[in-house]
Amino acid sequence: MNDRENEVLKQYDFTVLSAYKGRGAAILETDKGLKSFREFSGSCRKLQFQYELLEHIKAAGMKSDFLVKNTQGELIAKDKDGNGYVVRDWYEAKECNIREAAEVLMGVRNLARLHLVCRNVPFTREEDPQRYRQDVQEIFRRRNQEMRRTRAFMRERRGKTDFEIFFLGCCQEFLDKGMEMEQSLAGGACTSLEEEARSRRRACHGSYNQHNLLFLRGEAITLDFSKCFVGVQLSDLHDFMRKIMEKWDWDYEIGRRVLDSYQKICPVSEEELHYLWIRLCYPEKFWKIANHYNNNRKSWIPDKNMEKLKTVVGQERKKERCLNKLFLCRA
Secondary structure: OOHHHHHHHOOOOOOEEEEEEOOOOEEEEEOOEEEEEEEEOOOHHHHHHHHHHHHHHHHOOOEEOOEEOOOOOOOOEEOOOOOEEEEEEOOOOEEOOOOOHHHHHHHHHHHHHHHHHOOOOOOOOOOOHHHOOOOHHHHHHHHHHHHHHHHHHHHHOOOOOHHHHHHHHHHHHHHHHHHHHHHHHOOHHHHHHHHHHHHOOOEEOOOOOHHHEEEEOOEEEEOOOOOOEEOOOHHHHHHHHHHHHHHOOOOHHHHHHHHHHHHHHOOOOHHHHHHHHHHHHOOHHHHHHHHHHHOOOOOOOOHHHHHHHHHHHHHHHHHHHHHHHHHHOOO
């Protein structure tokens, strides 16, 4: 900790006993428990939105890295140069291991309980939840457009690499799937789900994955609500489930247990299941590979990129069979 940071910490009503480096932040041992401390340069309004959601979750008895206000009642403490910092509650706990079925299901049950809590969230008028939403159809449109641009760029290149030749050979299949899912989302049922979620102020985590899920003495702790928004809550289940299914090579049995565990706590309608099916069918992993290619050097492509591409292509048939079996039997 430097002198400037120590001066900032004097704005809080706790005493720092020691400090060490954590995940992108300083972890503080204080007389009021563990805290995390990091620089902040994001949106003040979004931070207030996040704070209101976290306070609602805290009141329901769930655990998270809750924001801590300074002695002036502010979420952001500033140093003499105007740089902002935020403090949160912190925990020494184990990260979720999605290769362990018991931890996967514990994480899914936690998500289902979180979703029940995050309904009709009483946001203040100043923090209009309509400002923070996710337009999935627009996201699909942009991603499909990026896949088309990537293909067009590769076609024009001379002296193509093995990666580019392989990508061009399979791109059409994944682009067709992406376009199909974009069109499926345009249907009235999915639109009505999004409208209902916004009108009923249903909040989503926005980045629910194993890295933001800790376990401490049998209790789940959900971290990092920085991407929270109001929308269809099954977006979170999609994020978590996609990670799980990729690690489990699209194993039907783990998928069935995930859906059953969620639905026992948080029942899902046919329209919501259809929405989740669309989200999972979308070729997100293939798009990520295209996006990574676009954002990096084209002259040298790591062998790992080819391995990832071959894995995605190799899993595609298994993914289709798994999702059809999982969702057709629930329709």
